Structure formats: C-alpha cells, structure tokens
Amino acid sequence: MxxxxxxxxxxxxxxxxxxxxxxxxxxxxxxxxxxxxxxxxxxxxxxxxxxxxxxxxxxxxxxxxxxxxxxxxxxxxxxxxxxxxxxxxxxxxxxxxxGGMEPDPEPVRPETPPTAVRDQRPVVPRSVATAQLANPFLEPDFSAVEQRRPTARRLAGWELITPLLSSFEQAVPGASSSMELPEPTPSRLPSGLELMPHQARVVAAAVHGHRTFLLADEPGLGKTAQALLAAEAANAYPLLCVVPSVVKTNWAREVALWTPTRSVTVVQGSGDTIDGFADVVVVNYEVLDRHVGWITTHGFRGMVVDEAHFIKNKKSQRSQHVLEIADRIRQRIPRPLMMALTGTPLINDIDDFRAIWQFLGWIDERKPGPRLMAGLEETGLTPADPGFRPAARQTVVDLGIVRRRKADVASDIPARRIADLPVELDAATTRAIRNAEQRLARRLVQRYDAMAARAERSDKTVDGIDHELVRRVARRELTEAAESSSGENVFAVVRRIGQAKATLAADYAAQLARNAGKVVFFAKHIDVMDAASELFESRGVRYASVRGDQTPDVRQRNIDAFVNDPNVTIAVCSLTAAGVGLNLQVASNVILAELSWTNAEQTQAIDRVHRIGQTEPVTAWRIIAAQTIDAKIAVLIDAKASLAARALDASGDETVSPADVQLEALAGLLTEALTDRQT
Known part of the structure; x- marks a missing residue:
C-alpha cells in the first residue's frame, strides 16, 4: 500500500x-x-x-x-x-x-519475426512482416546527396547550441522568419482541389530537392496538405506520419483527398489490421512505443511529425521514440524527407526548439549537425563576433524553417478577435473562492516572512518587498502543489473557478448557438464538460462531444455530426484532446470556458475555427470570473504571446521572461498581499 x-x-x-x-x-x-x-x-x-x-x-x-x-x-x-x-x-x-510481493510471472511472448530487432518492442503486425520479407533489400536513395567542399574548422571547440537558441530569442526586428522558397510550379492535383500560393511554394521547394522543413505556419494555413504533397513531390514513400490520436482519422482522409493514388493505413493498438504494403502509415504518439521496433526497419523514406511541439520535452517517452525513429531513418536513407508541423513550436521557452531541431537532424544532443555546422563555418564568424547571432539565425532558417502568418498569405480569411466576457459568480461561490485565494495568499505571506527572517539573520535584508524572495516562495509553492493534491493550492483554486463558471459559460454558448449559429465550447476538465452537456440537454440543444476518453471512431462520428448536421449546433471539446488538428470552421464562435496556462494552447483551440475555409469573422469568448485570480491569469497569458512573435516572426515585441504563467500568477498574488499589508 x-x-x-x-x-x-x-x-x-x-x-x-x-x-x-x-x-x-x-x-x-x-x-x-x-x-x-x-x-x-x-x-x-x-x-x-x-x-x-x-x-x-x-x-x-x-x-x-x-x-x-x-x-x-x-x-x-x-x-x-x-x-x-x-x-x-x-x-x-x-x-x-x-512492496515485498511475489511479482507476476513474465508473460510468455510468441517468437518475434527476425525483422523485429528489439525484443522490448515485440509488436510486429503480420502484414508488416510480410511486406518486409517481400522487399528485403531497401535501395538507398543517393540522388539528392549534397556535395560539399571542405570548410575550415573555425568553430571547433565552441559551444554553439546556446548561441543558436539565443539568436532566435534575441532576434533583430525585421529578420527573416522563413527560408527562401521558390515560385510555385504547376502541379497535378485531384479534380476540384487547388493550392494557395503559400502552400504551392513549399511543394516547389520539395520538387527542387529540399528535404527538411519546420513548417511553422500559423494554425489554419493547410500544413497537412503541404506535407502530403511535398512527400509526393519527393517520392518519400513509404511515409510515416506521427500524429495526435484525435486527428488520425482526419490524416487518413487527407491522404485520400490530396494523394488519392497513394494507399494509407492507420495503426490502431497492436496494429493487427494495418496494411504493411501501404504508402502512408499513420500512427499516434500514444501507441508508438509498441511499434518502434518494426517502424525503424520498415524502410520509410519520409517522416512527418504533426503538432511537433508534443515532443518538446526530450525526457518524455514520446520524444525519445520519435527521435530514435528519425535517427534510424537517416541511417538507412541519406536524405529522407523530414517535416515537423506545428503552428506553435514555442510553448514556454526557447529550448522548445531543441527536440524539433534534433528530429530534423539539424543538431544532436550537444552540437550542430553536419549541414548546420557547414553553414555556420561559411559565415566566417564565431560566437565572439558581434554579427554571429543574426548570421547564425539565418543559417538555421535556411535549413528549412517556414513561418507564414494568415495576415500575410491568406488575407481572404476573415479577422479574429478575443473578447473577454466577465461573469459574476453567485455570492456564496465568489465568497468561497475569495476565501480560498486569501488562505493561499496568507500561506505565501507566512512563508515569505519566515524566509525573510532567515535572510535578516544573515544580513541579507532588502528594503521594501524583496521580489527575488517573492519568486523563490512562489516557486517553492508550485513545487509542493505539484506533488500534492491536498490543500488550497493554485491548481485547486483555478479548477474550482472553472467548475463555478461551467454553467454560466454553457448558458452563453446556448444563447450564441440559438442566435449566431454553430459554437465550439472548450474546457480543460471533464466535470466542466459534463456540466455544460447537462445544461445543453436540459435546454434541448443538440451537441457533439469531442474528448480524450473516446475511441477514435466515436470521436470522428461526433466531429462529423457537428460539421455536417445543421441541427447539431455545439461541439463540447476538451482543450487538451481537441485543441489540435481539427477543422471546425463551420463555426465562427468559440467559447473558452476555462483558461489554459499557455497562450499557445489557447491559440491552437481558436484556430480550429479560424483557418482556411472560414468565411465569417471569428470571435473567441473567454469567460472570466470577475474578482478572482482568473483575471490575472488572462493578462499573463496574453503577455506570453510575444515569445513566438519575437523568436519566429522577429516582430520586435518585448518578450516576457520564459518563467511560466503559474509562477507569475503566484508571485503576483503574494506581491499584492504584501503591498496590502504595508498600506
């Protein structure tokens, strides 16, 4: 026990x-x-x-x-x-x-096919084994291998990863955010389909031999179509697509739509039903660990990672599996097509780039890869030279960063806006939440006073409020809150606020659906979605639910119902499970019933609606509980939005500290309590 x-x-x-x-x-x-x-x-x-x-x-x-x-x-x-x-x-x-118990006996596994080189990854679907045995000799493709002239090893011995990352964090306003792309070339598309110019330029780059892309277009600009047609142009088959579970079915549909001559198979569970001879294999992150063994030996010539920010934590299993597969593909194919798709490559920190760059082969654990190193050598600069960072940033961009904004390439997409809608909770609920916030603030103040007293004994006093100490107290509180679910910590307070707002947010969504058409309702927690669903049922409002505890088939049926059935007017969606990869542009109103801790997650949710195909202006209604910490969190989320703008778009906006919103919210709560005490 x-x-x-x-x-x-x-x-x-x-x-x-x-x-x-x-x-x-x-x-x-x-x-x-x-x-x-x-x-x-x-x-x-x-x-x-x-x-x-x-x-x-x-x-x-x-x-x-x-x-x-x-x-x-x-x-x-x-x-x-x-x-x-x-x-x-x-x-x-x-x-x-x-625990001192007799462990379960080791499961008896059937003998794995000789192609499964990893005993710890025993899942090898029969169809895959048949396909590999039918094609045992995988001919390497050397047609696109670059011939490089020797370069001076001026940068040998320099630590380069940190300067490379800081070159994006400290980008000069107006610096390029996208590689130079060729003009679109005529291409044969299925009848009735047409590429926008910005999409066709990426496909043209693949035609010209470019093979690594960080496709970081803003959400809603058609990255899936670009990736599939780039694979067609590069003949990168078989192609592996690693995607979130919620969009597996959609990826299969997109393959059939944009490349109808290519066969596609979707990996479910142990993969017993997949077609090992398919041109495109779609697998979700959650089951990747069972299939790493055969995937690394299957002869893939291309790999696409959708929502690539999912691999930002290199310690997670999903990141390690993706990076391992990418390395094995590069060992077998000298220049495979490697594409990372994400509209939000930076969530909290510039370090989020590391895993994506490593997937693309631009860097390894400690140093730039050969192509990047050659490009840096050609600048003739070292990190000690003033012009190194802008030149280094451009070198990385030229490897394949593609970042376009809707305002620049899709002016026909209507505008969007985020409107904060303050709601008044009932008196008893407001009082309970305010009391919880005050108890949390008092605990923070007590901890601050105790740590300040120790500082006085060591002659390290600070006049007024010690803001460095405030952040130390907030950081310690966050650590303890993450390790325990008991007590009134910041997570419990925010969740209580979300629960209190649930019916108010659902009521507003029902009104919008009645007066303005289809609405997408986003929430973080199951109980908030359940409360909204109950209200819709009581009002006779037909809705579809898209959440993480559904099977892929059920989830897709619900998405189709919302998109195609005019009587289904509301989609109740999980901010985590449905915030990426879905096309819900039949709606033009979004309700954010609970606040995310990151601007990127909020943006992803809104862009399920604000994307190519949208014909109406989009409004995202953030439901804010008045007179609570909710309002402070909303302000902090908006401040975090400038990170990607500075690093990728070189907008010149002032970038906030990469410290997360949770820390800033607690620090603000403590500072406010200390200020009130002084006055």
Whole structure:
C-alpha cells in the first residue's frame, strides 16, 4: 500500500508538470485493481482492517481519476480491451517487488519475426512482416546527396547550441522568419482541389530537392496538405506520419483527398489490421512505443511529425521514440524527407526548439549537425563576433524553417478577435473562492516572512518587498502543489473557478448557438464538460462531444455530426484532446470556458475555427470570473504571446521572461498581499 501511495503521488506530480506517462498510469491502476481484489478475498482480515484498506484504495482511485481528468487520453488505457504495454507490466512488477510481493510471472511472448530487432518492442503486425520479407533489400536513395567542399574548422571547440537558441530569442526586428522558397510550379492535383500560393511554394521547394522543413505556419494555413504533397513531390514513400490520436482519422482522409493514388493505413493498438504494403502509415504518439521496433526497419523514406511541439520535452517517452525513429531513418536513407508541423513550436521557452531541431537532424544532443555546422563555418564568424547571432539565425532558417502568418498569405480569411466576457459568480461561490485565494495568499505571506527572517539573520535584508524572495516562495509553492493534491493550492483554486463558471459559460454558448449559429465550447476538465452537456440537454440543444476518453471512431462520428448536421449546433471539446488538428470552421464562435496556462494552447483551440475555409469573422469568448485570480491569469497569458512573435516572426515585441504563467500568477498574488499589508 505505501508503494502504491508513493507511485500515485509521483504520477500525479508528473501529469501536473505536463509529463504524460501512460505506462506508469496503467501500471498503478492495474496494481490498485489487483490489490482491491486481494483485500476483498482475504478471509484473514477483520472487517475493520478490510474497510481501512479499501478506504485507502478509494483514495488512490480518486487521485487516479483526478489525474486522468487532467489528461483525458489516460482514460483509454483503462478500457477493458486496452492492451497492457510491456512498459506497464515492467513497472507493475517493479512495484510488486518494492512492496515485498511475489511479482507476476513474465508473460510468455510468441517468437518475434527476425525483422523485429528489439525484443522490448515485440509488436510486429503480420502484414508488416510480410511486406518486409517481400522487399528485403531497401535501395538507398543517393540522388539528392549534397556535395560539399571542405570548410575550415573555425568553430571547433565552441559551444554553439546556446548561441543558436539565443539568436532566435534575441532576434533583430525585421529578420527573416522563413527560408527562401521558390515560385510555385504547376502541379497535378485531384479534380476540384487547388493550392494557395503559400502552400504551392513549399511543394516547389520539395520538387527542387529540399528535404527538411519546420513548417511553422500559423494554425489554419493547410500544413497537412503541404506535407502530403511535398512527400509526393519527393517520392518519400513509404511515409510515416506521427500524429495526435484525435486527428488520425482526419490524416487518413487527407491522404485520400490530396494523394488519392497513394494507399494509407492507420495503426490502431497492436496494429493487427494495418496494411504493411501501404504508402502512408499513420500512427499516434500514444501507441508508438509498441511499434518502434518494426517502424525503424520498415524502410520509410519520409517522416512527418504533426503538432511537433508534443515532443518538446526530450525526457518524455514520446520524444525519445520519435527521435530514435528519425535517427534510424537517416541511417538507412541519406536524405529522407523530414517535416515537423506545428503552428506553435514555442510553448514556454526557447529550448522548445531543441527536440524539433534534433528530429530534423539539424543538431544532436550537444552540437550542430553536419549541414548546420557547414553553414555556420561559411559565415566566417564565431560566437565572439558581434554579427554571429543574426548570421547564425539565418543559417538555421535556411535549413528549412517556414513561418507564414494568415495576415500575410491568406488575407481572404476573415479577422479574429478575443473578447473577454466577465461573469459574476453567485455570492456564496465568489465568497468561497475569495476565501480560498486569501488562505493561499496568507500561506505565501507566512512563508515569505519566515524566509525573510532567515535572510535578516544573515544580513541579507532588502528594503521594501524583496521580489527575488517573492519568486523563490512562489516557486517553492508550485513545487509542493505539484506533488500534492491536498490543500488550497493554485491548481485547486483555478479548477474550482472553472467548475463555478461551467454553467454560466454553457448558458452563453446556448444563447450564441440559438442566435449566431454553430459554437465550439472548450474546457480543460471533464466535470466542466459534463456540466455544460447537462445544461445543453436540459435546454434541448443538440451537441457533439469531442474528448480524450473516446475511441477514435466515436470521436470522428461526433466531429462529423457537428460539421455536417445543421441541427447539431455545439461541439463540447476538451482543450487538451481537441485543441489540435481539427477543422471546425463551420463555426465562427468559440467559447473558452476555462483558461489554459499557455497562450499557445489557447491559440491552437481558436484556430480550429479560424483557418482556411472560414468565411465569417471569428470571435473567441473567454469567460472570466470577475474578482478572482482568473483575471490575472488572462493578462499573463496574453503577455506570453510575444515569445513566438519575437523568436519566429522577429516582430520586435518585448518578450516576457520564459518563467511560466503559474509562477507569475503566484508571485503576483503574494506581491499584492504584501503591498496590502504595508498600506
């Protein structure tokens, strides 16, 4: 029981930090289920002992449910037909050993085909094995290999990754944000389809032999079509597309739409139904760990990673799998087509670039790759020279960064705006939330005073409010809040606000749907979506739900219903599960019932509606709880928007510190409390 308790707390803390570990979640859930069955069957226990054990297990189950509510995709691993991953089995056995129990016996695996080189990745669908045996000799493609002249090793010994990243963080206003692209060339497209000029230029670059792209166009500018037609131009087949689960079906449809002569297969679970001979293989991040073995030996000549900001955390399993596959593809094919698609490559920090650049082969763990190093050598500069950073930035951009804004390339897309809609919570709820905020502020003040007293004893006093100490207190509070779900921490307060706003936001959505047409309703938590759904049902409003705990088929049916059925007027969407990759431009109004902690997540959600094909001005209504911390968070989210503008668009806007919004919100709360105390 102590091992389970520690494991579930660690899991909860990871999810709060945005580190999704489906294998660990599944292992803890399985062990808790087994332990419950054991306790109920143990006749040696008294009723009191059994009740005590079951109550503790109920507490663990509650934390698991709360954790899954933060990341609804975790519900998928709890289904009865969900396959138990090898990673989950290993973790479960390790926890059993730690708890002094006899571990489950090692599962007996069937002998894997000789093409599966990794025993820890035993899933090799029969169709894939057949395809690999039918084509055992994969001819390398050397046609696009560049011939380079020797360059001086002026930069040998320099640490270059940090200067390269800072060249984007400190971009000169007006600096180029996109590689030079050729003029569009005539191309044969399926009947009735047409590319916009900005899309055709990327395809033309692939025709001319360019093979690495960070396609960072603003959301809604048709990146999927560009990637598929670039693969066609480069003959990069078989092509691997790694995508979020919510858009797997949509990717298959886009393949059939833009490249109808190419066959496509979608990997589900263990991949028993996939076609190993298909030209395009679509797989989602969540099941990638089961398929790494055969994927790395299948002979892919191209790889597309959709929503590439998903791999920004290089310590996560999904990032490690993607980077491993990319490296193996490059080992077999000298210049494969590698494309990272994301409208929001920077979420919190300029370091978010690292994993994407590594996927593209531009850098490795510690230094630039050969092409980037050659380009840096050709500048004739070192990091000690004043002009190095602008030249280095341009060198990276020329490797394949493509960033276009809607305002520049798709002027026919109507404008969008974000409108804050303050709502007054009922008196009792407002009072409860304000009391919770005040208790949190008092705890922060007490901690500040204790740390300030220690500073006085060491003669390190600061007149007035010590803002450095304020941030240290806020950072410590965040760390403790991430490790515990008890008490009034900032996450609990914000979630309580979201719950309180749920019916008010849903009521406004119902009014909009009645008067202005289809509406997309976004929320972060399951209980907020449930409350909205209940209100819509009580009003007789037809809606479709798009959330992480649905199977892909159910999710796609609901999306189709919203898009195609005029009587389905509201889509109730998870901000996490439905905030990327979907085309919902049949609506022109978006309700943001809960605030995200990042501007990028908010932007992604809005751009499900504000994209190519939209004919009406788009309005995103942010529901803000008046007289609460909600309003402060909204201001901080807006401030964070300048990070991508500065790094990618070289807009010249002042960039805020990369410290996250949570830290700034707590620091602001503490500063306000200290100021009130002084006055």
């Amino acid at each position: 102590p091992v389970l308790a520690i494991a579930v707390r660690e899991l909860e803390a990871r999810v709060r930090r945005g580190q999704i570990d489906a294998a660990r979640f599944q292992a803890v859930a399985l062990l808790a289920r087994d332990e419950r069955a054991r306790v109920k069957a143990d006749v040696s226990l008294t009723e009191a002992q059994r009740d005590t054990y079951l109550k503790r297990l109920d507490g663990i189950a509650t934390i698991l449910a709360q954790t899954a509510a933060r990341q609804p995709s975790l519900f998928l691993v709890l289904h009865e037909d969900a396959e138990i991953s090898d990673s989950a089995l290993r973790l479960k056995r390790a926890m059993q050993v730690d």
